[in-house]
Amino acid sequence: MLILPEIFISVSALLLLLLSSFYKKVSYRDIAYLALIIIFVSQFFILKDIFYFEEIFNGFFVIDSFSSFIKILILIGAGLIIYFYIILKNPQSLNRSEFPILILFALVGMMLMVSANNFLSLFMSIELQSLTLYVLVSFSRNDFNSSEAGVKYFIIGSLSTCIFLFGTSLIYGLVGSVSFAEIGIFMSEQFQMPTLLIVGLIFILVSISLKISAAPFHMWTPDVYQGAPTMVTTILSTIPKIAAFAVLIRLLINPFSEIIIDWGKILVILSITSMIVGSLGALLQTDLKRLMAYSTINHIGFILMGLIPGTEDGVTAICIYLIFYLTMNLGVFLFILNMNRDQVNVSKIKDLSGLYQSQPLMAAFMVILLFSMAGIPPMAGFIGKLIILNLVIDNDLYYLAIIAVLTSVIAAFYYIRLIKSIFFDQANDELDIINNDQSKYLLGFFAVFNLGVIFYPQFFLDLCSSVTLSLFALN
Amino acid sequence: MLNLPILPILIILPLIGMAFVLLSPESDEFAKESKKSAIWTSSSTFLLSLYLPLNFDKSIPHFQFVNTFSWFNSDNLRFSLGVDGLSMPFVILSTFLILLCIVFIYPQQKKSMRMYLCSFLLLESFLIGTFSAIDLFSFYIFFESILIPMYLLIGFWGGERRIYSAYKFFLYTLLGSVLMLIAIIFLYQEFGTISIPKLLNSTLPFYIQVWLWLAFFSSFAVKIPMWPFHTWLPDAHVEAPTEGSVILAGILLKLGGYGFIRFNLSLLPDASIFFTPFIYFLSVVAIIYTSFIALVQNDMKKLIAYSSVAHMGFVTIGIFSANIQGLHGAVIQMISHGLISAALFFSIGSIYNRYHTKEINFYGGLNTRLPKLSILFLIFTLGSIGFPGTSGFVGEFLTLLAAYSKNTIVAFISAFGVILAASYMLLLYKKVFLGVTSDNLKKKMDDINKYEVIVYASLVCLIILFGIKPELILDYTTSSLDRITKLYPISIF
Numbered sequence: 014m015l016i017l018p019e020i021f022i023s024v025s026a027l028l029l030l031l032l033s034s035f036y037k038k039v040s041y042r043d044i045a046y047l048a049l050i051i052i053f054v055s056q057f058f059i060l061k062d063i064f065y066f067e068e069i070f071n072g073f074f075v076i077d078s079f080s081s082f083i084k085i086l087i088l089i090g091a092g093l094i095i096y097f098y099i100i101l102k103n104p105q106s107l108n109r110s111e112f113p114i115l116i117l118f119a120l121v122g123m124m125l126m127v128s129a130n131n132f133l134s135l136f137m138s139i140e141l142q143s144l145t146l147y148v149l150v151s152f153s154r155n156d157f158n159s160s161e162a163g164v165k166y167f168i169i170g171s172l173s174t175c176i177f178l179f180g181t182s183l184i185y186g187l188v189g190s191v192s193f194a195e196i197g198i199f200m201s202e203q204f205q206m207p208t209l210l211i212v213g214l215i216f217i218l219v220s221i222s223l224k225i226s227a228a229p230f231h232m233w234t235p236d237v238y239q240g241a242p243t244m245v246t247t248i249l250s251t252i253p254k255i256a257a258f259a260v261l262i263r264l265l266i267n268p269f270s271e272i273i274i275d276w277g278k279i280l281v282i283l284s285i286t287s288m289i290v291g292s293l294g295a296l297l298q299t300d301l302k303r304l305m306a307y308s309t310i311n312h313i314g315f316i317l318m319g320l321i322p323g324t325e326d327g328v329t330a331i332c333i334y335l336i337f338y339l340t341m342n343l344g345v346f347l348f349i350l351n352m353n354r355d356q357v358n359v360s361k362i363k364d365l366s367g368l369y370q371s372q373p374l375m376a377a378f379m380v381i382l383l384f385s386m387a388g389i390p391p392m393a394g395f396i397g398k399l400i401i402l403n404l405v406i407d408n409d410l411y412y413l414a415i416i417a418v419l420t421s422v423i424a425a426f427y428y429i430r431l432i433k434s435i436f437f438d439q440a441n442d443e444l445d446i447i448n449n450d451q452s453k454y455l456l457g458f459f460a461v462f463n464l465g466v467i468f469y470p471q472f473f474l475d476l477c478s479s480v481t482l483s484l485f486a487l488n
Numbered sequence: 489m490l491n492l493p494i495l496p497i498l499i500i501l502p503l504i505g506m507a508f509v510l511l512s513p514e515s516d517e518f519a520k521e522s523k524k525s526a527i528w529t530s531s532s533t534f535l536l537s538l539y540l541p542l543n544f545d546k547s548i549p550h551f552q553f554v555n556t557f558s559w560f561n562s563d564n565l566r567f568s569l570g571v572d573g574l575s576m577p578f579v580i581l582s583t584f585l586i587l588l589c590i591v592f593i594y595p596q597q598k599k600s601m602r603m604y605l606c607s608f609l610l611l612e613s614f615l616i617g618t619f620s621a622i623d624l625f626s627f628y629i630f631f632e633s634i635l636i637p638m639y640l641l642i643g644f645w646g647g648e649r650r651i652y653s654a655y656k657f658f659l660y661t662l663l664g665s666v667l668m669l670i671a672i673i674f675l676y677q678e679f680g681t682i683s684i685p686k687l688l689n690s691t692l693p694f695y696i697q698v699w700l701w702l703a704f705f706s707s708f709a710v711k712i713p714m715w716p717f718h719t720w721l722p723d724a725h726v727e728a729p730t731e732g733s734v735i736l737a738g739i740l741l742k743l744g745g746y747g748f749i750r751f752n753l754s755l756l757p758d759a760s761i762f763f764t765p766f767i768y769f770l771s772v773v774a775i776i777y778t779s780f781i782a783l784v785q786n787d788m789k790k791l792i793a794y795s796s797v798a799h800m801g802f803v804t805i806g807i808f809s810a811n812i813q814g815l816h817g818a819v820i821q822m823i824s825h826g827l828i829s830a831a832l833f834f835s836i837g838s839i840y841n842r843y844h845t846k847e848i849n850f851y852g853g854l855n856t857r858l859p860k861l862s863i864l865f866l867i868f869t870l871g872s873i874g875f876p877g878t879s880g881f882v883g884e885f886l887t888l889l890a891a892y893s894k895n896t897i898v899a900f901i902s903a904f905g906v907i908l909a910a911s912y913m914l915l916l917y918k919k920v921f922l923g924v925t926s927d928n929l930k931k932k933m934d935d936i937n938k939y940e941v942i943v944y945a946s947l948v949c950l951i952i953l954f955g956i957k958p959e960l961i962l963d964y965t966t967s968s969l970d971r972i973t974k975l976y977p978i979s980i981f
Binding site for chain 2: 403
């Protein structure tokens with residue numbers, strides 16, 4: 014039963030739904046605890062079979078170590094977010110038992126996405142994930158901003174779906190199959206690639222770019238990030254991105270590896286524009302959540318560079334970067350979630366000012382995370398960037414490397430602007446002191462993790478290179 | 489001889505001291521406990537660092553005290569530390585100046601004293617790491633990490649425009665060094681190794697060398713700084729706290745010169761020859777142009793900052809003359825500038841602590857108020873001018889000698905820099921210390937205290953000692969520098 018974790022999560026999510034609606038005594042917090050346990054248990058199902066390789070349901074899905082690894086990463090991220098949800102004092106509108114259940118459904122969608130080996134199953138799982146995320150974004154239904162963000166996200170999401178379906182239909186019309194394996198066989202038999210295939214792939218790439226918010230398909234990101242409840246922004250900026258990246262990797266490496274020359278160029282454009290937009294766009298932002306949106310775009314551009322060579326090392330580098338990206342982003346968002354003034358959640362950059370005076374330890378943790386995001390050694394972010402740059406230069410893409418480092422200098426500007434606010438500015442009105450021990454420890458954990466990676470980066474390299482092997486087993 | 493892993497110990501010791509500083513009680517106002525731990529840490533680091541010259545084999549040009557740690561599991565990516573004759577003096581200079589800074593801080597009172605001390609200890613650790621790294625990645629990691637404590641030092645404890653200056657410092661240096669990162673990765677890809685000793689034996693085609701040279705140049709030219717990349721320096725100096733300026737001028741600028749010798753000159757000799765006229769041009773402009781700018785400054789720190797740019801011009805001329813006198817001159821000039829500019833910034837700090845302004849016009853006839861300091865300042869001024877008998881003279885003389893053997897015109901023009909240095913430094917001395925006592929200085933102030941005496945006395949001793957007996961440094965550096973010049977191709981310039 015290799016698909017057991019997905020079945021387990023979906024069945025238990027349905028049970029939780031029943032439980033929450035029929036037993037009014039069960040509070041949203043209990044449901045969240047149960048969800049946490051479900052996530053925790055399902056990780057063991059995955060870990061048990063992590064080095065298996067099997068196609069199931071007639072090649073509808075594939076279970077391999079790459080998908081298992083990404084699933085574990087997603088589950089860890091989701092588990093931490095649900096834990097944030099439990100330990101923090103959330104706005105009243107989020108305190109409903111549907112919230113953790115929806116996260117579970119989104120999780121099922123993402124896990125299926127990662128395993129999908131067929132355009133049909135891919136489409137189905139992307140839709141499952143997106144639909145739950147639309148609901149989550151507009152979860153604060155009395156809040157105007159949240160609803161607006163939900164509508165925006167929904168419109169962009171359905172556009173992305175249309176484009177995806179159109180691309181798929183083109184490819185189906187040409188190949189006569191939606192299975193990745195058969196598309197791969199079809200392509201290896203072609204003497205000259207039909208243009209239609211490339212056009213179809215471009216449509217699919219555009220659709221996935223909308224999901225991972227790679228520029229120039231990033232427009233929705235800042236608005237949705239800002240409008241959505243911060244808890245949901247935390248989700249949006251981490252796990253769906255990882256899942257969509259896994260889809261992109263599988264799609265490009267497995268069936269479409271024959272036309273690497275074509276999609277390589279597209280990825281170059283996507284990554285350059287993302288890095289430029291992500292670094293320049295953030296310069297004038299005043300809202301932390303908007304700034305994090307641009308920071309995400311910038312990171313996405315950086316990660317996309319790793320995929321351009323289409324090699325095993327590239328995917329390894331991406332996996333490592335994704336691990337670091339997850340920890341950095343979760344750390345920063347955990348802090349943003351904790352930013353309250355007089356019990357009201359705030360997220361402006363100037364709210365950070367004077368943090369060092371009131372809470373020196375939190376300020377220190379935050380500074381480590383921000384320097385890590387900026388890619389300043391000796392933090393983890395630097396190691397991630399180093400590995401990707403190493404790969405890019407190995408493939409003689411010097412211009413890309415130069416653009417990457419120059420944009421990362423611009424990006425460093427807005428990270429150190431935050432550090433400036435934290436350390437150098439005087440506070441007019443201080444933030445509430447974080448009196449939540451769990452978030453303090455967690456923030457400390459993220460900071461220490463980012464600081465400690467430099468001592469043993471080999472661990473991550475070994476881990477990721479062992480899981481990416483499976484992707485290349487077929488070719 | 490004990491086989492002590494001395495360099496890792498030197499790097500870790502300040503970090504342990506940092507923990508003690510952080511753990512000491514915050515309650516008392518002067519943060520006495522944390523200052524004591526900082527003094528203990530930095531003095532023991534300094535004393536331990538003396539282990540290096542005592543056990544150093546002067547005849548070996550290669551790296552000594554080598555320690556290697558596995559980092560990434562491949563054989564080629566290792567974290568290795570070691571010193572040779574070139575880097576060893578800088579390690580000692582770093583530990584020495586940090587110790588002086590902490591002694592200088594001791595009687596003072598500042599906001600967030602514990603963090604201030606921690607920044608210095610962190611800096612010390614990173615600086616030792618940078619100078620003793622013998623593989624490219626660990627060099628880069630330490631080199632970049634220095635930005636973090638320095639950014640905080642300028643931004644948190646600086647003057648009025650501190651935030652602007654901190655930004656400028658951070659972004660300028662980051663912009664320079666990211667290009668170096670690409671060059672480093674390229675070298676790794678090309679040779680499959682990042683160890684500097686192994687890279688020294690490899691040769692690259694000329695057109696690749698040129699690009700790599702420019703990438704390294706962008707980093708070190710900003711750091712040292714050369715004209716026209718120097719504009720961050722006056723801002724950073726003016727706004728940084730006294731001790732921050734001392735470290736900035738005393739050690740951080742030397743990273744640029746050290747990098748030029750270690751990377752541009754040793755690894756990329758053909759490109760170095762190609763770019764020598766370019767370097768000569770920039771250096772001569774730096775010497776003359778910044779000296780003229782220094783003449784008209786009204787801020788003492790800014791004046792010294794511009795003079796630093798001019799002095800570093802001599803260093804780059806010396807380095808790219810690439811003969812043994814030039815390299816010796818450059819190293820001596822860097823060490824002596826490290827001591828003299830540190831001493832000048834300390835003195836300006838002492839004056840500032842008493843009168844709370846750095847404006848030259850505010851002062852006049854300060855010798856009647858602070859007689860002891862005015863004598864010390866005169867010695868440092870003479871050192872900065874390059875007066876015979878001080879270490880400044882040796883450096884300037886050797887670099888000019890080297891330049892003369894390569895290019896007479898460069899030597900001729902840059903010699904004017906010595907005269908200009910004399911004019912702006914003596915003008916500064918005259919305006920501040922001599923003449924009628926200014927009305928602003930009515931208030932009687934205490935002359936230097938005992939902590940300042942320690943700082944100034946040790947600096948004066950060293951400046952004069954190295955002026956009379958530069959062999960003390962040169963003996964150590966000769967064999968390593970000899971090796972570089974022997975590997976260097978003969979140039980036509």
